[in-house]
Amino acid sequence: MATPDPVDRMRPPGRPKGAYRSAKREGTTSAAGPPQGARPLGGAARSDVRGEHTSPSDPRVIVALDFASPMRALALADRLDPAACALKVGKEMFVVAGPEPVRWMVARGFRVFLDLKFHDIPNTVAQACAAAARLGVWMLNVHAAGGTAMLSAARTAVDAVAAEQGGPKPLLIAVTVLTSLGDADMRDTGMEGTAAQQALRLARLTAGSGLDGVVCSAQEAPALRTALGPRFKLVTPGIRPAGSVKDDQSRIITPQAAIANGADYLVIGRPITQAQDPVGALADINESLGAVP
Numbered sequence: 001m002a003t004p005d006p007v008d009r010m011r012p013p014g015r016p017k018g019a020y021r022s023a024k025r026e027g028t029t030s031a032a033g034p035p036q037g038a039r040p041l042g043g044a045a046r047s048d049v050r051g052e053h054t055s056p057s058d059p060r061v062i063v064a065l066d067f068a069s070p071m072r073a074l075a076l077a078d079r080l081d082p083a084a085c086a087l088k089v090g091k092e093m094f095v096v097a098g099p100e101p102v103r104w105m106v107a108r109g110f111r112v113f114l115d116l117k118f119h120d121i122p123n124t125v126a127q128a129c130a131a132a133a134r135l136g137v138w139m140l141n142v143h144a145a146g147g148t149a150m151l152s153a154a155r156t157a158v159d160a161v162a163a164e165q166g167g168p169k170p171l172l173i174a175v176t177v178l179t180s181l182g183d184a185d186m187r188d189t190g191m192e193g194t195a196a197q198q199a200l201r202l203a204r205l206t207a208g209s210g211l212d213g214v215v216c217s218a219q220e221a222p223a224l225r226t227a228l229g230p231r232f233k234l235v236t237p238g239i240r241p242a243g244s245v246k247d248d249q250s251r252i253i254t255p256q257a258a259i260a261n262g263a264d265y266l267v268i269g270r271p272i273t274q275a276q277d278p279v280g281a282l283a284d285i286n287e288s289l290g291a292v293p
Contacts, residue, residue: 060259060289061282062086062113062235064269070097077105079279084286086111086138088267102135111138113235113267117175119143122153129154133161133170139235141215144174144202151209171233173213174206176220179238196220200227207232218258218266225262237267241285255285 063085065073073093080087087110089102094116105112114137118125125142132140142154155172162169176199177186183194191198199220204227206214213233216224221234236258255266268285275281 059083059085059111059286060264060266061255061272061285062088062265062267063272063282064088064090064115064237064267065273066090066092066269067273068092068096070101074101074104076273076278077108077110080110080282082109082111085282086113086265088113088115088269090115091117099135102137106136113137113139113141115141115267117141117143118154119146120150122146122150125150126153126157129172130157130161133158134165136167137170139171139173141173141175144176144206144214148205148209151206151211155210171212173215173233173235174202174211175215176202176206177217179217196223200224203228203232213264215267218253218261218263221258221261221263233264234262235265235267236263239266239268239271241271241288256288259289 059082061084063076063080065077065087067073067076070093073089077087087105089105089112093101094114102112102114112135114132114135116128116132118128118140119142120128125146129140129142140158142151144151151174158170158172177195181195186193186195186198193201195217196219199214199216200223203214203216203224207228213235214224215235215237217238218234218236221236224232224234236253239253239255239258242254253261255268258266266285272278272281272285
């Protein structure tokens with residue numbers, strides 16, 4: 001009895017069996033999809049200049065595909081326009097499904113943020129970052145708390161892969177303080193000062209190590225923008241449109257307020273993915289930001 005193809009088990013409804021594999025061989029994903037490496041539908045090709053500020057064709061919203069089921073994630077991604085958003089793949093789906101969903105999204109023209117938050121000894125993190133960069137992701141991250149040697153090793157590894165492949169460098173960013181943590185958590189873990197002070201401290205360390213930006217709370221974005229300048233990327237989770245459920249986030253803010261505070265990109269999950277109409281929810285957020293593809 002033949003073993004089922006794991007990629008075919010992940011294919012979105014309506015996509016024929018074997019479509020991903022045949023598309024990968026041909027360099028396309030479907031008759032409707034762009035060739036691999038093509039610019040996103042309706043958007044400009046990504047610059048290879050690290051730190052370039054966002055442009056009108058550079059989607060601000062990163063949809064967090066935090067699903068245990070790859071089929072659910074790919075089914076939703078199949079409904080979204082690469083010009084309207086980037087996609088985030090986190091630990092849960094990557095552990096369940098491995099790199100194939102990431103490759104599928106990249107081949108469809110999406111900018112993919114691989115959110116695995118690497119934190120280990122420098123050599124291990126460097127190798128992991130190199131492997132992530134070879135997937136063709138647009139952005140990946142590490143923990144700033146790993147220290148200067150780890151951050152520098154990650155930077156060197158990502159740059160080496162870009163040079164090896166002759167393509168643009170993925171944005172390499174660092175996590176400062178998780179948005180689920182507050183000031184009391186800082187004290188519990190032996191950190192001096194507030195969460196905001198720790199975020200600024202780690203952001204300065206990140207910038208000094210040559211990385212492109214940080215993940216931070218949008219409430220901390222004004223201080224980080226002032227301290228680190230306009231070219232340093234600020235990626236903000238904990239975003240909730242007005243009236244949304246807070247869920248497990250401690251420091252949250254609306255999309256409009258996050259942009260006003262200096263955020264470049266907004267990571268938004270459940271308000272879009274668990275909405276009755278996810279495509280409509282994304283469109284409403286983009287419209288509220290004045291970003292209509």
